[in-house]
Amino acid sequence: MRAHPRTHRQDAPDARQPVGGALASAPPPAAVPAASPVRTPAACAAPRFQPLYRQIKTAILQGIESGEWSAGEMIPSEMDLARRFSVSQGTVRKAVEALAAENMLARRQGKGTYVSSHREARAQFRFLRLRPDEGPATQPSSRILDCRRSRAPADVARALSIRTGESVLFIRRLLAFEETPVVLDDIWLAGEEFRQLTAERLANHSGQLYAVIESELGTKMIRASEKLRAVCASEGQADALGVEHGSPLLLVERVTSTFNGLPVELRRGLCRTDRHHYVNEL
Amino acid sequence: MRAHPRTHRQDAPDARQPVGGALASAPPPAAVPAASPVRTPAACAAPRFQPLYRQIKTAILQGIESGEWSAGEMIPSEMDLARRFSVSQGTVRKAVEALAAENMLARRQGKGTYVSSHREARAQFRFLRLRPDEGPATQPSSRILDCRRSRAPADVARALSIRTGESVLFIRRLLAFEETPVVLDDIWLAGEEFRQLTAERLANHSGQLYAVIESELGTKMIRASEKLRAVCASEGQADALGVEHGSPLLLVERVTSTFNGLPVELRRGLCRTDRHHYVNEL
């Protein structure tokens, strides 16, 4: 940490330790996730200087990504972080508030700031946009129809930024709301870590795939980008969902990424929308 | 303005003038708030005390809603607002930042803070989620097929929170991307002000209905809630969109509201999704 936006900070007024491990002497301060003092205001314009609070935001993010603070755990208090990074509490606060606004952290007055998790109740519906036309939103149950390693077809590989034929984990499942099959999901997961997943480990998790992946693999899905279309049900799809061949279905194609923005999941969900709908707020 | 969160502010420590035109005597300490002193910490729990910055946020919102500052215009500087409300600049900043995060205001360094408008280029795609499968996002052209006053059917009335049979403006239009018809919109608008709209006034606006409404009627659409479904094209719909009868179409049902959250528009859009798709970020 330490360093200037572009030049923003003033260096004269206070006698701050300008460099690297900055606070090496102080008692409580531990080691910052990283350091690399980017101080030279001029000359190096390549990495684009950032305001202090942005640098701290990045540092906290790295702390989460590296596992120093994992999902559901509390991160150090604002005062601790301020001491660790040698900035004021207000600057830390600004970084933390930005991360909270992005759903990365959750603040709880009087308790602390926590790394958000897919296991939390409030996170359940962020990635599940299907709602019954009537009645309250509910969690679906999941039935795994297939789960195996496979080679990525060209279109899947393109979406996941990998090479065609590379090894991926393929999952096909059926989500049912109140005993009625509603979604037929085809899921491709790119990455070594997913090899450990099996149909058995996925069973009995009521469709909360991201919570399972987070808990068992430590991989956290951060954001997703979806494309929606209306399509006709093929024979097999119609059978699985209990509709007539040719019925209109909502196709939801999702590409999900973790930190760093690299895509790790491609999902194609076919949804019956006769008694459910997809919700969105603009 | 004036008043405390729940009790938040301290009233003893400094000799603050608790009421009205406050500041006048003390040099630096100035005074707090300015208006209706809602100070009693206890006893009155009904209106739910709000933090100062929230009250100021509401006050600014009212300024926009009342037309004191209209879409596209600049609001007073942070310092001016701070003086007006008798709070510190930082408190005003927090209110303004919150409004900017909600797309109500747009801040421009060195220039000022502006009331956001549907006329801005950056706002164009917030309510238009349809994108071509290939190529860059483009604005559609609009052809008005129908535009007349009518009585609200039961389902429309329910969505708009009005009584069945009440007078509404009905618009049917066809949106075309690159000369190809893609969306068939049925739109119902509730409110006296919409009586002034005619097919002529809507023509030649390339489908930017909200920009027209904002400019000509002063009504600003703030947020919308959508429900998506896949349906089959009826004969008439198929003809209008140039697809075969029975083709799958994406039905987007949108309820849009202005300030205060009261719904003013119900829209049902039927979209061909063979060469376009609906995008969403989670």
Add this chain to the structure above:
DNA sequence: AAGTGGTCTAGACCACTTT
């Protein structure tokens, strides 16, 4: 040069949770 938003600091007190 003046005015605007953008960043940062330092310190105060309040409200909530836990010990």
Add this chain to the structure above:
DNA sequence: AAGTGGTCTAGACCACTTC
């Protein structure tokens, strides 16, 4: 009582825009 986040203040300097 101690610790955490939540609100508020006052003042500094930086960066951008306009005059």
